[in-house]
Amino acid sequence: MKQENFILSMIIPGPNGPGDAIDTYLQSLIEELKELWDVGIETYDASTRHNFKLHASLLWTINDFPAYGNLFVWSTKGKLACPCCNKDTSSIQFTNCKKQCFMGHRRYLPHSHKWRNETKTFDGNKEERPAPKIRSGIEILDQVQDLEGLQLSKDPKKRKKISHEKRQDNWNKKSIFFELPYWKCLLLRHNLDVMHIEKNICDNIMGTIMSVKGKTKDTIKTRLDLQEMNIRSELHPIQNGEKNEVPTACYTLSPEDKHKLCLFLKNLKVPDGFSSNIS
Template sequence: MRHLADSDAWKMFDSTHLQFSSDPRNVRLGLVADGFNPFGILSTTHSTWPVMLVPYNLPPWLCMKWSSLILSLVIPGPKSPGIAIDVYLQPLVEELRELWDVGVEAYDAFSKNVFQLHAALMWTVHDFPAYADVSGWSTKEKNVMDNILGTVLNLKDWTKDNYKARLDLADMGIRSELHLRRKGDDKYTIPPACFDMSTLEKDGFLQVLRDVRVPDGYASNISRRVNLKERKISGLKSHDNDILMQQFLPIALRGSLPSHVTRPLIKLACFFRKICSKTLTVSDIASAEADIVVTLCELEQIFPPCFFTAMVHLVMHLATEAKIGGPVQYRWMYPIERYLSHLKSYVRNRAAPKGCIAERYIVEECLTFCSRYMEGVETIFNRPTRKMEESTRAVSSVALGNRELTQAHRYVLFNSDNIYQFREMHKSLMEDELRRGHSRISNAIIHKHHMEKFCG
């Protein structure tokens, strides 16, 4: 399976709705919603919710690209819509129902005729907080990696091996070697477990993660999240946890814990790496579905019962979900979250001008930047435009400043084929000067010199 069209859900939909699937021009969509604070200021509480549609009729390398996302609506802040999100989604739902029942006239450039285009919403893509709002189900903010790191490093408020967990073992009458031991009249001690790390083992485990170096864009700077002095790791994003689980946890665990403890944890990491592959094989998914049951049973022999939260239990169903829904890279939030982070970098106005109501200004600023940048419009071309035939009045000219003129000039040059030869000339000149050993002149100065020469 390389595309969602190879999944069981897609094939079942085709067999159920033959009239829709008989025309390959009909569109299949996924709905994505997430909230974020675009201003980057902790003191400014704001939650803007873009709602996007993902067209799945595209090839694998275009499905989740930023240029393929369709901004359907923007829910302004300053607070999360919560359970009232259905009110904001109602116009979109009505349009989707119309696209499914009636369709819309569209032009086929290949056959050069007009046809009735229909669309179907295949599924929605959310993180768990947004999933709770959209579906109305109660969900929880934690993942499997939090349980593992918190327990093996014995992190306060994160570990699943605590006083109450040992009392649970005594109540269940299992693993007597881990029961609380009386020390004095009113004091008890917690005997060490097989997954407890010594101080030296914690240092070695964290040092491996501290030395991790990854390519740009692969993950955040994980080394900054490691605190060797306090022997803890914190501030990890969901994608960082995913990278740690699939890539670095098996390496860091070796030499820090006994083999009978690391073996099932490494098998768990391999399971996540297998189901998150770009290409899935049905036979491999079937074997992973059977192996994960054994892996979780092995973990139950190591960790206390409270380790197995709802999220750990959910691992049981991930292989089945991959078999039904297809490759997971089309149904997870990471491309969307990166896109929201990219949009966040465009917001420049951090405070409301004098005389403006702060809340109204923030809302207008959010709507402005979302509607412009999520449609791929460049900054200097954000001025309102109007077609000449739509107005009988004379169109007034707009005066541009020196900076805007320079930006517009360079934009035209960089998007024109006529400048290609000058780019190659610029590249060859840079290579020649570098070969002559002009190491004292930085690349930035050379670049600026030639840009001023060829671009004015």
């Protein structure tokens, strides 16, 4: 056994993935992980030439954000989309673009940080709230104790509807990973794959500064939301008869600037596999 690290991957192809009902596929894995922790496995040590009892544990999972919701079984949609912030997620829904926005990022700054007192630069308000409390494994188990034994299904006839509004949280069931005796003691259970995050952020930025139709985040509806929030007055739509004119933003590139940027990216030399074609 020469490899120091092993990656266990599970791919469930097709448009009809199991979603929150992934427990069916994870059950055998969980049983083997419990056996590795409780019983162990007889292993040969090449250096001492003796057998020993090897025990193993699962440190964490690595996944994108939607899969995070499936594995943690906390819905990553709606106003409480952040599993870490839990019930203390800071979010608002804009009235024009109908998007859910999470603007409480300054809560994580030190209490004396100058950005907490900034109003014009951010959402027009000072931030005096502390960072959301990190829930321990015991606290999480207390929240889902009434969902013990609940099995989710992709079959609409067997699917049990969980009312998040009534529960005032986003739990769908108790995660199967909590069957592992040590899972509640871990400080970090799920890691986000930065590849998807980097790509999405890059796509949003490029689509906005290049004014790509259908991909830009700078639309008339988002400008109206800025006006409603009474921030960024230079970006507010200007009423011209029955139409709204959108002022050009400082981050919007002119046709000449777009050509220069595309030319730069075209001539940019990077290591093989380092980046992809943005077109």
